[in-house]
Each structure stands twice: as C-alpha cells, then as structure tokens.
Amino acid sequence: MIRLTHKMIYVSLAASALLLVGCNSGSGGNTAPVLQGSVIKGPIDKAKIVLKDSSGKSVTETTSSKGKFTFASVNLTSAYYVIESTGGSYTDEATKKLVTVNGTQGLKTLLTKDELQKILTNKQYMAITPETTIYTELVLNSMKNGASLADAIVSAKKLITDTMIKDSSPMKMLPGDKFLQTGDFTTAIPKDQSEAFARNRAISFSYMVRDLKLQPSDVFKVLDLFTTDLKDGSADGIKLTDGRDVNVTSAFALSRLKLFNDTTNKLKNGDLSADQKAQLEKMGFDVNGFANKTAQANKDLKALVDKYMVATTLPTLHVLPVMTDEDGNLADKKETYTLSATKDVNVTIETPNGNWITPMWRYNNNPLPVVIKGHSGNAMTLNFNNKLSHDSTIHWHGFQIPAAMDGGPDYPVAPGASKVYSFTMNQPAAPLWFHPHPDMETGKQVYMGLAGVFLLQDSILKQLETNNQLPSGNKDTVLLVQDRRFDANAVNGVKNLLYKNLRMDDDGMLGDTVLVNGSVLPKQDVSNTLHRYSLYNVSNARTYDFALSDNSNFTVVATDGGLLASPTTVNHIILGPAERVEIVIDFAKYNVGSKVMLVSKPSSGDMMSMMSGMGGMGGMGGMGGMGGSGANSQAGTGSTGTTQGRVANGTGLAIMRFDISTSETESVTLYSQLPSTAKINKPISATDATNTKERQFLMSMGGMGNMGGTNNTNSSTNTNNQKMTFVINGKAFDANRVDEFVAANATEVWNIKNMSPMAHPFHAHAIQYRILSRNGIPASGTDLGWKDTFLVQPGESIRVIGDFTGAIGDYMYHCHILEHEDAGMMGYFRVGNTGHVGK
Numbered sequence: 001m002i003r004l005t006h007k008m009i010y011v012s013l014a015a016s017a018l019l020l021v022g023c024n025s026g027s028g029g030n031t032a033p034v035l036q037g038s039v040i041k042g043p044i045d046k047a048k049i050v051l052k053d054s055s056g057k058s059v060t061e062t063t064s065s066k067g068k069f070t071f072a073s074v075n076l077t078s079a080y081y082v083i084e085s086t087g088g089s090y091t092d093e094a095t096k097k098l099v100t101v102n103g104t105q106g107l108k109t110l111l112t113k114d115e116l117q118k119i120l121t122n123k124q125y126m127a128i129t130p131e132t133t134i135y136t137e138l139v140l141n142s143m144k145n146g147a148s149l150a151d152a153i154v155s156a157k158k159l160i161t162d163t164m165i166k167d168s169s170p171m172k173m174l175p176g177d178k179f180l181q182t183g184d185f186t187t188a189i190p191k192d193q194s195e196a197f198a199r200n201r202a203i204s205f206s207y208m209v210r211d212l213k214l215q216p217s218d219v220f221k222v223l224d225l226f227t228t229d230l231k232d233g234s235a236d237g238i239k240l241t242d243g244r245d246v247n248v249t250s251a252f253a254l255s256r257l258k259l260f261n262d263t264t265n266k267l268k269n270g271d272l273s274a275d276q277k278a279q280l281e282k283m284g285f286d287v288n289g290f291a292n293k294t295a296q297a298n299k300d301l302k303a304l305v306d307k308y309m310v311a312t313t314l315p316t317l318h319v320l321p322v323m324t325d326e327d328g329n330l331a332d333k334k335e336t337y338t339l340s341a342t343k344d345v346n347v348t349i350e351t352p353n354g355n356w357i358t359p360m361w362r363y364n365n366n367p368l369p370v371v372i373k374g375h376s377g378n379a380m381t382l383n384f385n386n387k388l389s390h391d392s393t394i395h396w397h398g399f400q401i402p403a404a405m406d407g408g409p410d411y412p413v414a415p416g417a418s419k420v421y422s423f424t425m426n427q428p429a430a431p432l433w434f435h436p437h438p439d440m441e442t443g444k445q446v447y448m449g450l451a452g453v454f455l456l457q458d459s460i461l462k463q464l465e466t467n468n469q470l471p472s473g474n475k476d477t478v479l480l481v482q483d484r485r486f487d488a489n490a491v492n493g494v495k496n497l498l499y500k501n502l503r504m505d506d507d508g509m510l511g512d513t514v515l516v517n518g519s520v521l522p523k524q525d526v527s528n529t530l531h532r533y534s535l536y537n538v539s540n541a542r543t544y545d546f547a548l549s550d551n552s553n554f555t556v557v558a559t560d561g562g563l564l565a566s567p568t569t570v571n572h573i574i575l576g577p578a579e580r581v582e583i584v585i586d587f588a589k590y591n592v593g594s595k596v597m598l599v600s601k602p603s604s605g606d607m608m609s610m611m612s613g614m615g616g617m618g619g620m621g622g623m624g625g626m627g628g629s630g631a632n633s634q635a636g637t638g639s640t641g642t643t644q645g646r647v648a649n650g651t652g653l654a655i656m657r658f659d660i661s662t663s664e665t666e667s668v669t670l671y672s673q674l675p676s677t678a679k680i681n682k683p684i685s686a687t688d689a690t691n692t693k694e695r696q697f698l699m700s701m702g703g704m705g706n707m708g709g710t711n712n713t714n715s716s717t718n719t720n721n722q723k724m725t726f727v728i729n730g731k732a733f734d735a736n737r738v739d740e741f742v743a744a745n746a747t748e749v750w751n752i753k754n755m756s757p758m759a760h761p762f763h764a765h766a767i768q769y770r771i772l773s774r775n776g777i778p779a780s781g782t783d784l785g786w787k788d789t790f791l792v793q794p795g796e797s798i799r800v801i802g803d804f805t806g807a808i809g810d811y812m813y814h815c816h817i818l819e820h821e822d823a824g825m826m827g828y829f830r831v832g833n834t835g836h837v838g839k
C-alpha cells in the first residue's frame with residue numbers, strides 16, 4: 001500500500017517494529033503511523049524511492065511527488081536502511097533548468113533502525129540531500145573496510161559536518177550561528193527549520209555546479225567525486241574531467257555565500273517569493289526587520305533628495321585643473337609633467353551650509369586634485385618630488401608599463417627625494433589615475449588628498465569627439481568621489497581630516513562626508529543635452545551604487561581601462577573603491593529649470609550590513625546596520641547612519657545635483673559601435689590562455705571566525721576587540737616574497753574569489769583585463785569593458801583574462817580597500833624572469 005502526501009503529517013510509533021503505513025493528510029488524530037521524507041534537491045518529482053535493508057534488498061518502494069514521499073507499512077528488522085531516490089525530474093535552483101535524472105542516478109540516505117524509530121517518535125521526517133548521499137556512501141565504505149555501523153556513522157557525520165557544513169557557513173563569523181554547525185543533517189530536526197538549512201545547502205550545491213561551469217545534472221558526478229575524495233578522511237580536492245582541480249569545501253563555501261548574498265539582494269529588491277521568505281525566516285533571518293530597514297533607508301534617501309533638490313546654497317562643482325605638457329609642444333610625441341607631493345595645503349571645503357578650511361596633502365600645492373591629459377603613443381616623463389616626511393611613490397593605476405616605473409612599494413621615493421618616471425603610454429584611451437603606493441601608508445596618503453586623474457586619450461576617442469559621437473569640451477566632466485571624516489569642531493574655521501581614529505576604521509576607512517571634486521553636495525549647471533562624466537570612486541573603502549534620483553537611465557560608455565565596444569544603458573552602477581566609469585546622461589528629458597540628483601542607493605552590495613539584520617544575532621558592533629541616509633552630516637544633513645563620523649557602507653547618499661538651466665540643440669549622436677580597429681573589438685577567450693591551470697586568488701578575512709583562512713573557530717564568542725586580518729590565498733603581504741609567476745607575453749585566466757562577508761575590490765597592476773564570467777555566468781553589459789579593478793561580492797568568483805605582452809617585472813595585486821591593502825591584503829606577481837623583489 002502506497003500513499004503519497006504533500007503535507008507534513010504527525011506520526012506516532014506504535015511498537016518497536018515500525019509499521020509504515022500511508023495515510024491521508026488532515027485526517028485528524030487517528031492517523032496511522034507512516035514514515036515520511038523529502039528529497040530536498042530540486043525537489044525531485046516522480047523519483048523512484050526505494051527502502052532497502054542492510055542486505056541491499058528492497059523492502060518497499062514509492063514515488064516522490066514534488067520531493068515528498070511516504071512509505072507504507074513495513075516491519076523494521078534490519079540494523080540500518082538505505083533510502084534511495086533515482087530518476088525523476090527537478091528544476092535546478094541555480095539555472096532554473098529542468099533536469100531529468102538518469103534512472104541510475106539520484107540521492108540517498110542511510111538511517112539505522114533506531115534513527116527511523118526516533119524520526120517517528122519525534123515527529124520528524126527523513127531528508128535526502130546531496131549531503132546524505134555522500135554520507136551514505138562514506139558509511140557503507142567504512143563498514144566495508146571493517147568499521148562497525150556505529151563507528152562508521154560517527155566518523156562520516158563528523159567528516160560531512162566539518163567539510164560541508166561548518167566551514168561553509170556564510171554566517172559563521174556572526175555570533176549565534178549555531179544552527180548551521182549543529183543539528184543532524186540526516187534528519188529534519190525540528191522539521192521546518194532543518195529543512196530550511198538542508199534546502200539552502202542543497203540549493204548551494206546547484207550554485208556550485210553552475211559556478212564550476214558544469215551542467216546541472218553533473219551534480220551527481222560531483223557528488224561521486226567528492227565522496228571518493230572524502231574516503232581517506234579529508235577533503236583534498238577533486239579533479240574534473242577537463243583537468244581542473246577543485247576543492248569542494250571551498251567551492252561549496254563560496255557558493256553558499258553567493259546564494260546568501262543573492263538571497264538578501266533579492267529580499268532587498270522585493271524579488272523573493274513567500275515560500276523563499278518563509279525559508280529565510282526559518283533560518284533565523286528577520287525578514288520583516290530587514291524589509292523595514294530597507295524601506296527606512298529608501299525613505300531617508302528620499303528625504304535627503306527632497307531637501308537638496310530645493311536647497312539654494314549648494315556650492316558650484318569645481319572643474320578639476322588640467323596640467324599641460326611642460327614644453328608646450330604637442331607635436332613632439334613627448335609629454336613632461338612635474339608632481340610635487342606636499343603636506344598642509346590649506347583647502348577650502350565648500351558645503352551647502354558654509355565653508356571651512358582643511359589642511360590636506362596635495363600635488364603641486366593645488367587645493368584640488370589635478371588632472372593630466374596624456375595621449376596614447378606619446379612618451380611620458382614625470383618628475384616626482386616627495387616633499388612629505390614619509391616614503392611615497394606615484395603609482396600609475398591602470399597603466400600598462402614596466403614594473404620599474406609602476407610606482408610600487410618596492411621603489412620607494414624617500415622624503416626629500418625625487419624620481420623621474422618615464423614610460424610610453426601604449427594603450428587605449430581610458431579614465432586612469434595615479435596615487436601614492438608606499439608600503440603600509442597608501443591609505444593614509446590617499447586619504448590626506450594625494451590622488452590625481454589621468455585621462456588617457458587616443459585617436460579613436462578624438463575621432464568620436466570630433467564626429468560628435470561623444471559629448472566633449474565643457475560637456476565632459478570628471479567627478480572624483482571621495483568620502484572623508486572631518487573633525488567635528490572647527491577651531492578658527494579649520495577642521496582637520498580624521499584618519500583611523502575609530503577602531504572600526506581598520507576594516508576600511510569610512511567617513512561621513514562625501515566630497516565631489518573637493519566640495520560637499522555641489523551642483524552643476526547643464527544644458528538639456530547629452531553630458532559625459534568620468535565618474536571616479538577614489539574613496540578608501542566606500543562602495544557606491546550610483547543612480548539618478550528619479551531612477552532615470554544613463555549610458556555607460558567606458559570602464560576602468562577604456563571605451564566599451566558599444567554603450568550600455570543602465571539605471572544604476574555599483575563602483576567599488578578605485579573603479580571608474582564614463583557615463584553619458586541625457587538631460588533632454590528634463591525641462592529647463594528642473595533638477596536631478598546623483599545619489600548612491602542604500603545597501604550597495606555590502607553583505608556585512610545586511611547580515612546585521614539577522615534575527616537574534618544582534619548588531620555588528622557598529623559595523624553593520626543599513627543606517628539611514630546619514631552622509632554629508634558635516635553639512636548638517638542628518639546623521640542617522642553615523643557613528644562618530646563613520647557612515648556604514650551601503651548607506652544611501654546624496655552626491656551632487658544637476659541643474660538643467662539652459663536649452664540647447666543636441667549636436668551629439670552617441671556612437672553605437674567602436675571602430676573595428678579598437679583593441680576592445682579584438683576577441684579574446686579562455687582558449688587563448690597560455691596557463692594550463694587557471695591562477696587562483698582567494699580573498700578572505702580572519703578574526704571574526706574563519707572563512708577559509710586560519711583556524712579561528714570561536715564564532716560564538718567573538719567580540720569587537722579582535723583585530724581582523726585580510727589575506728589573499730591565506731597569505732599576508734611580504735615585501736620580500738613574490739607569490740605568483742607569470743611567463744613573459746603570457747595570456748592568463750585568473751579566478752578571483754571572495755570568501756568573506758564583505759565585498760573586496762581586487763586590483764591587479766601591469767595590464768588591463770577582461771571579465772569572462774561571474775560565478776560561471778558569461779560577462780555582459782559593463783562587464784565587457786577593460787577592467788583593472790573588480791569588485792568581488794561575498795561568495796563571488798570572477799574569471800578574468802589578460803594578455804601580459806609588454807609587462808615586465810614585479811607588480812602588485814591587492815584589495816583596493818586601502819586599509820585592507822596596508823594590512824597585507826596584497827601580493828607580488830612577477831611577469832617574466834627578472835624582478836626586483838626579494839633581491
């Protein structure tokens with residue numbers, strides 16, 4: 001007798017011999033005992049479910065319906081049972097593809113007679129998941145090798161828990177993350193809650209398979225391989241048929257983080273179904289609290305926008321000063337500039353609520369960051385004078401130049417000393433920049449004001465501008481966005497910059513005041529035409545989610561390293577520290593006299609703050625919280641998200657205002673496709689790679705509990721007095737160590753992964769890179785452009801490719817959250833055989 005039922009039914013145990021009989025749902029207190037379970041993966045529909053005894057003999061069988069199954073009456077006599085699910089079909093959670101399961105493949109679980117009885121007594125039901133499948137094989141294998149059933153179970157459970165559950169918990173670093181590390185994954189205890197976790201991990205398996213660029217149905221093969229890997233008692237790595245080595249524990253952990261991040265993002269955007277929300281609730285996530293915070297953050301931003309849309313006191317946007325070639329000769333293919341870094345340049349900070357003076361560090365005593373416009377193909381000579389009292393350098397961020405000229409920490413320029421940087425500019429037009437890169441003090445020097453813009457031009461760009469296919473001239477503006485913290489009290493009208501005066505600043509320096517070209521909340525008068533902006537996030541640690549206050553579309557025409565082959569229309573763009581884009585805004589839709597603001601939307605990609613929404617887990621000691629829209633607090637614009645001048649990453653911000661003040665006929669028609677000669681149009685694919693093994697960069701954090709780095713597991717006792725560590729591939733920076741060796745003229749695929757709860761902008765020197773995929777999904781939109789900095793979200797894995805032709809020497813790769821970099825989230829890679837490091 002076989003009955004299927006969808007609903008959970010409470011069951012009772014009649015005798016020591018387990019009688020498994022079917023029943024109808026909702027039939028009240030007189031339900032006969034049945035044994036029920038769930039095939040969590042998928043869930044799998046119409047799978048054949050067989051209950052086998054310890055001799056492998058089929059005792060009874062049934063068919064699953066949307067994952068649920070019920071066995072009819074059986075006498076339990078065997079020491080253990082294996083419940084196997086084969087065949088059927090399911091919708092893969094990661095790809096949404098329908099998977100028909102081969103009749104010989106499927107999932108299984110193993111339960112002892114006692115466990116089956118307990119399931120009935122405690123009103124549980126059995127869960128059949130990818131984990132239980134591996135578990136079953138491990139138990140059977142141990143017994144084959146002579147272990148007792150009891151011992152085999154203990155060691156297999158421990159192994160699965162250690163390799164698949166504990167180390168992969170995305171919330172491990174939070175106090176209170178007990179559910180994921182305890183509880184029995186073979187059964188659902190208590191039913192609802194454990195199923196939520198089991199389901200979450202089953203879905204993560206799909207993510208992992210997708211992220212490994214395998215077909216959904218390959219999940220069963222991966223399970224087999226991983227089982228084989230674990231048979232010796234540890235996870236050493238599996239080899240895929242294409243030769244790739246995969247550590248399943250870390251691949252799975254990444255996928256779990258990715259799933260968690262995707263889920264909270266969907267929640268934020270209102271894209272979760274009621275069932276998905278319920279599952280999250282069961283996992284301890286305060287769904288309503290999160291929704292309320294999101295709504296509040298949006299409201300706060302709207303209030304800021306409403307206020308500043310009508311404000312009459314906004315300062316006028318500064319146009320950054322452009323330096324000119326010192327010999328004045330534009331035809332000689334040579335450009336010469338001088339940059340002197342000096343301290344204590346008195347800068348007037350203009351704000352909507354009055355001005356003050358701040359001593360800053362600047363180049364050439366200029367109160368504003370300077371702009372160099374160089375031309376590709378020309379030789380560059382840059383005379384640098386260090387007038388600081390500490391080593392400094394000029395690093396040419398985004399340039400493809402020999403390492404000896406790249407301004408890394410291995411070529412420091414001492415206080416009072418000078419250095420001549422000379423190189424040929426040999427790459428497509430791009431919004432590049434420059435900044436100091438001394439060992440352990442990059443963050444401070446940039447923060448104090450040393451950073452400049454380098455707009456590299458080339459003939460293609462010039463042609464687009466002269467052909468009126470890109471706005472230019474006074475319709476082409478650099479916007480340098482940086483957040484800062486100023487001393488709250490002015491003394492004689494002077495407010496000093498504060499750097500790392502709060503403990504949390506070690507995790508990334510976040511201020512409460514956003515400067516655009518040196519001013520707080522400036523406005524720019526524009527005509528009702530297309531305008532182009534080179535938008536630079538030159539903040540030490542803040543990520544922005546840039547958008548227009550009315551949510552209008554705008555067009556991205558360039559990324560870090562050059563123009564896009566074709567412009568991409570978006571309604572927001574997330575920029576991590578050091579990322580740049582060029583955008584074109586069409587003001588034609590606005591009436592003359594109207595205004596629109598540039599804002600940063602709340603909760604821009606920082607899971608850290610989202611995780612503080614976890615129910616019962618408490619806050620993150622000032623780290624998280626979506627805060628309100630508290631920025632610009634120095635300008636008196638409210639401070640709900642502020643703790644002593646630190647506005648949480650992800651807080652909504654008002655950035656600047658565009659006042660559509662004049663009417664003009666449009667003369668520009670935006671290009672739709674770059675000429676075929678543009679370098680970006682040259683195809684490059686993974687098959688061009690000369691490295692047979694993709695290079696791996698795994699970013700992680702320690703000190704709050706461990707995500708794949710060292711062995712710190714006291715996740716429940718972490719408090720705020722632990723200093724965090726930031727590492728790549730488990731290693732902190734060593735000035736005398738080269739970590740990666742790239743052959744001269746190589747083309748390499750790099751895998752950049754983030755196994756930590758916050759986003760990190762990974763930056764590599766030497767060349768411009770192209771993104772191939774994110775978590776196995778091919779690049780599209782703005783990801784198709786040249787990039788030197790990649791904001792990698794928690795759990796994300798980005799595959800990039802680069803042609804190292806022309807690069808030579810020792811270059812840096814690092815997180816561009818400058819406090820992470822200074823703390824050691826950095827390494828050297830050598831291109832070619834010779835280098836400077838460790839000599």
Ligand code: C2O
Pocket residue numbers: 395397435437578763765812814816
């Ligand atoms: Cu802009 Cu090594 O960095």
Ligand code: CU
Pocket residue numbers: 395396397398763764765
């Ligand atoms: Cu750089």
Ligand code: CU
Pocket residue numbers: 726759760761815816817820821825
């Ligand atoms: Cu970082």
